Amino acid sequence: MTETTGSTGPTTPAPASTPTWEQRFRAPRVSLPDWAEDAPDRALFVSNATGTYELYAWDRATGEQRQVTDRPNGTTDGALTPDGESIWWFDDTDGDEFGVWMRRPFHGGGADEPAAPGLGPAYPAGLAIGRDGTAVIGRSTDEDGTTVHVVRPGEPPVEIYRHRESAGVGDLSQDGTLIALEHTEHGDAMHSALRVVRPDGSTVAELDDTEGGTKELGLTVLGFAPVAGDTRLLVGHQRRGRWEPMIWDPTTGEETELSIGLPGDVVAEWYPDASALLVVHAFEARSDLWRYVPGAEGGPVRVETPAGSVSGATARPDGTVEYLWSSAAQPPVIRSTSGAVVLDPPGPKAPGSVPVEDVWVDGPGGRIHALVQRPAAPAEGPFPTVFELHGGPTWHDSDAFASGPAAWVDHGYAVVRVNYRGSTGYGRAWTDALKHRIGLIELEDVAAVREWAVKSGLADPERLVLSGGSWGGYLTLLGLGTQPDVWALGLAAVPVADYVTAYQDEMEDLKAMDRTLLGGTPEEVPERFEASSPLTYVDAVRAPVYISAGVNDPRCPIRQIENYVDRLKERDAPHEVYRYDAGHGSLVVEERIKQVRLELDFARRHLGGAEAPGA
Numbered sequence: 001m002t003e004t005t006g007s008t009g010p011t012t013p014a015p016a017s018t019p020t021w022e023q024r025f026r027a028p029r030v031s032l033p034d035w036a037e038d039a040p041d042r043a044l045f046v047s048n049a050t051g052t053y054e055l056y057a058w059d060r061a062t063g064e065q066r067q068v069t070d071r072p073n074g075t076t077d078g079a080l081t082p083d084g085e086s087i088w089w090f091d092d093t094d095g096d097e098f099g100v101w102m103r104r105p106f107h108g109g110g111a112d113e114p115a116a117p118g119l120g121p122a123y124p125a126g127l128a129i130g131r132d133g134t135a136v137i138g139r140s141t142d143e144d145g146t147t148v149h150v151v152r153p154g155e156p157p158v159e160i161y162r163h164r165e166s167a168g169v170g171d172l173s174q175d176g177t178l179i180a181l182e183h184t185e186h187g188d189a190m191h192s193a194l195r196v197v198r199p200d201g202s203t204v205a206e207l208d209d210t211e212g213g214t215k216e217l218g219l220t221v222l223g224f225a226p227v228a229g230d231t232r233l234l235v236g237h238q239r240r241g242r243w244e245p246m247i248w249d250p251t252t253g254e255e256t257e258l259s260i261g262l263p264g265d266v267v268a269e270w271y272p273d274a275s276a277l278l279v280v281h282a283f284e285a286r287s288d289l290w291r292y293v294p295g296a297e298g299g300p301v302r303v304e305t306p307a308g309s310v311s312g313a314t315a316r317p318d319g320t321v322e323y324l325w326s327s328a329a330q331p332p333v334i335r336s337t338s339g340a341v342v343l344d345p346p347g348p349k350a351p352g353s354v355p356v357e358d359v360w361v362d363g364p365g366g367r368i369h370a371l372v373q374r375p376a377a378p379a380e381g382p383f384p385t386v387f388e389l390h391g392g393p394t395w396h397d398s399d400a401f402a403s404g405p406a407a408w409v410d411h412g413y414a415v416v417r418v419n420y421r422g423s424t425g426y427g428r429a430w431t432d433a434l435k436h437r438i439g440l441i442e443l444e445d446v447a448a449v450r451e452w453a454v455k456s457g458l459a460d461p462e463r464l465v466l467s468g469g470s471w472g473g474y475l476t477l478l479g480l481g482t483q484p485d486v487w488a489l490g491l492a493a494v495p496v497a498d499y500v501t502a503y504q505d506e507m508e509d510l511k512a513m514d515r516t517l518l519g520g521t522p523e524e525v526p527e528r529f530e531a532s533s534p535l536t537y538v539d540a541v542r543a544p545v546y547i548s549a550g551v552n553d554p555r556c557p558i559r560q561i562e563n564y565v566d567r568l569k570e571r572d573a574p575h576e577v578y579r580y581d582a583g584h585g586s587l588v589v590e591e592r593i594k595q596v597r598l599e600l601d602f603a604r605r606h607l608g609g610a611e612a613p614g615a
Contacts, residue, residue: 481537
């Protein structure tokens, strides 16, 4: 048994001898720039240029770029005021996600200051900033549940909403007279209802497809029309079995269904003049873009993008569309429909990887989609195989660039990623299949894909690795205990390990999610928490286990992981634990590389295998 603690310094440029897999992590990355509504040449983006992910301001008119934040564990949450004069950023402590909003001038020259004096630290629950400087701030604490405050310049915060269940700020109308809230007052944290209120908190309108929590139909705020005097709200709904947009005017109650006619999940945002919608369509692990004019004949018009995944897109005032694109084989790039690359960070580019193959396997709940990457050499299997399980659970793996799986491929492993029941992107019924037997349901799908991988000759049955982070780390530990005869190794990052203790210690919004998934609290449904907890099965684990954990993690807190590790220690089970000073993952490049290196080394020592070329 080995226990280590992480400590890394600033990153340095990668020398020519740096292994390919490390080059992917060290390559400079940028997020899709957000821009100020009334000053579109002022933008804000996230980059790892210094070796830590931080916020950067970009004056597109002059080309000037400036680092806004500089904190040891990084910063990714920020927003521009509509006039582009100020940048808001969220100040937590070492990744614990509990903090306050700070503000500084866009062009620098001023000190950071509290953006909302009078509001204490909390978990963020949405932010909307108006043209007159008014801010609507959502907050969540264990003591108060969710609260929403209106903060006007020079005035103390005014509370306009409070509820024990999870809720959040969706948007503020262009003229600042309407506030859209998402809430789960009905007790179903997976299916929100909407309420539009005035700045004094009085209700304008309600929209609740759950009908008081009796139906599993969610709604989400996509945004008010960005035009003065236009009170229409773009809303995502699930009425036809998947996510689609519609238009709702809360001042009149009018709902406008949109016949977009695409087969997958659809989200949308307004073009800046509200004349059309920019549609992002996700279907079977890929995504594409469309332009749709409500009420026009002919349906949506494709916005040409390469095959792969669009991770974000925005329509500019000149009508062009900028989008962040990648595929499993090709690293991310921010493109424009004008043909230009929008933002190209200096420095060596990330090396590519191998493409994914699509596999469909019959499972107990329907056909399961898996994405497979196999090493370029040797050309034939069976290979040692990593089953890399995504987090969420309401997420899905896609044909997008990922440095982690690519590292395993470089080292001669096949990688299989399973979009198990609970994943998004395959319709509401697939996502909502997780009820009461959580964890066990997903692992039934993983078992079906594992059986295919072995029978097809892809995977070596003696060298199967179960791996994942967050919910994927939870499934890893649960799978090692409930399927102990089939896994040779387990790699669990920031996992749920002891479900009851995790519930006691986690942030309030996740408590609400767990009550929805399991049908109650540990006191109300103890048998369900026990059946879905990795701790229940820890004594059955046979495979060596590697666990990494952030000591400040509010989502998968450290105490419940220590409980699981203590049980492994009691019977001298082979395991290693790595603790690092951050939250639910790290924003420091060198720390990310260190964690992957430790996992690769753990696998090499327990499964054998050669190093990757240059490693």
